[in-house]
Amino acid sequence: MSNKHEKVWDDCLSVIKDNVTLQGFKTWFEPIKPVKLDNNVLTIQVPSQFFYEWLEEHYIHLLKKIIRKELGDEGRLEYSIIMEGNYSDSSPYTVKIPTSNRRAIKNPAVQVPVNVGSKQIKNPFVIPGLKKINVDSNLKPNYSFENLVEGDCNRLARSAGFAVAKNPGGTAFNPLLIYGSVGLGKTHLAQAIGIEIKNRFENKTVLYVESEKFIHQFIDAVKNNNVNDFSHFYQMIDVLIIDDVQFLAGKEKTQDMFFHIFNHLHQTGKQIVLTSDKAPVEMLGMEQRLLSRFKWGLSADLQTPSLETRIAILEKKMYADGIELPKDVVEYLAYSITTNIRELEGALISLIAHSSLNRKAVTLDLAKQMIDKFVKNTAREVSIDYIQKVVCDYFDLPIELLKSKTRKREVVQARQIAMFFAKKMTKSSLANIGMHCGGKDHATVLHACRTVNNLQETDKQFRKYLDDLEKKLSIQ
Missing domain, CATH: 3.30.300.180 (DnaA, N-terminal domain)
Incomplete structure (x- = not known):
């Protein structure tokens, strides 16, 4: 059959x-x-x-x-x-x-002829034997909008990206420049735009390329006298996504080539999406004429995700991979790794791998042991948020009450203990600690630390509170 x-x-x-x-x-x-x-x-x-x-x-x-x-x-x-x-x-x-x-x-990327009418143009991405432009977009299926958790940290950039995906080249966001620190999701969002465009517009040629790849291709084109072919190839792309555009800084000839490609694409209504680790005004070594064009559209920044967003990111990844973890472990990861989504997800993967390889159950103790080992010492310093959570859990208080202005004795005591451990276990300034604890000033934090020190010397029960909390907060 x-x-x-x-x-x-x-x-x-x-x-x-x-x-x-x-x-x-x-x-x-x-x-x-x-x-x-x-x-x-x-x-x-x-x-x-x-x-x-x-x-x-x-x-x-x-x-x-x-x-x-x-x-x-x-x-x-x-x-x-x-x-x-x-x-x-x-x-x-x-x-x-x-x-x-x-x-x-092994998937070689070598230059091959591409037939465009009667002219042969070198395509730097595909394998020998290609008969027409059918470029692999270099997009990863899991980098979709569905897998990108939305929060205050990325709402503007995500909304702009989705608008571009629905109408590439037809919005005011051209170019769309997405910028932010390492590990905040720039590549994910840029690729999500490309994937959505591919899904909506089958006939559009979408290309994602890292800037370093672009640079190396241009160098090869110069060596092989194929600069015109290189330029013509990129000018035929409908949606060009360049990742880490800041690496073009200081490379005058490459910038000049990119300038002409940019102009052609923009003038013909094609969409350009760029990512960078800094805003255009902070890009050193970049030609002013390029910087001015980067500002033609929209520059949207990605910020550090909030605690709620970090928890949502972990839960989304666990759901996609069919993983279940105790709630306290998920919260510990989210509280401990505050600045980098990539390291947050890396910690989750490392924890699962260690648990599986050693046949150990995933517990809070295991999470504490693993984070410091596998996430570049990110968790050597616990966060103020995590300290507040542990203290509130211990005294069975809502965290909103700790951050409020109430003067109830039990709340004031918990707030003072949180300030004490924040000063002891983090590198945060007194002003920053106070801001996290309901907008208190540095003098209030100093007073809280003195009060806690005095009470632990005179009150046995209070000293037990501190010992219990220090064990919960300590990272093995």
Whole structure:
């Protein structure tokens, strides 16, 4: 039966759908196409090497069970991976890999001819044999708007990005420059824009490229006398996304080339999206004519996520990966790692990996041990927010009450203890500690610390409070 492979895969999908989230199913299983079934070996086609590696990393056990159920103990699964671009007009070029041979693919990026009318233009991204412009966009499927948690820290940039995705080149946000510190989600948002545009406008050519890649391609073009081809290739892109544009600083020839590409795209109504670790006014070594063009559209900054947003980010990732963790562990991670989403997610992955490899349950103690080890010492200093939470939990008080102006004795005492530990365990200024504790001034914080010191010397019960809290706050 010619379509037996399709029926087997449909049966597999019906089981998979009951075992993964709806979003996970749509993202990772709907794009898969069954290719053939031969001697109990089912071959499935996946869109990219990244896609294949994600399946192998996150769903391999589920796939093995289902294949065994559908095809018996001898059943096997092979991947057919579409490389960047098509080798022929009739069918995609694929590489087959059995599940036992992971990491077997290398995906070269070499220059090849692209036919545009009668002119041959070098395409620096795809594999030899391409017959038309069909550039791989370099977008990662999981960097979508659905997977980007919205908060006060990114609301403006996210809203502007979504507006651009709905009408690329047709809004006032052209270029859209997204800037912020490391690990705040610039790349995620930029790629989310590209993915949304691809979903909405199938005929638009979207290209995401890191600035360092752009620079190296330009250098190669100069060496090989292909500068015109390089320029023409980029001028044919409908949506150009350049990541970390600040790395063009100091490179005059590359900036000059980018200036002409930028002008052409902008004048022809194409969309430009840029990311940077700093605002245009702070970019040193960048030509003024480029900086002025960066300001034509909208510059939107990404700020440090709030506590609530950090918790939401962790919960979103856990949901997507099918992970469950105790609430106190999630809160500890969110309270302890305050500045960098990448490190926050890295801590979660490290914790899960350590738990799995050592067959230990994920507990608060394990989280405390792991964070300092795997997240570049981020958690050596606990945050004021976390100290306040621990103190409020200990005395069974709502945190809003601690930050209020009430003078109730039990609240004042808890507030003073929080100030005491904040001064002892963080590098924050007295003014900053006071601001976190209901807008108190530095003198109030000093008074609180003296009061706590006096009470622990004279009051045995109070001293026990401090000992208990210090154990809860200490990082092993």
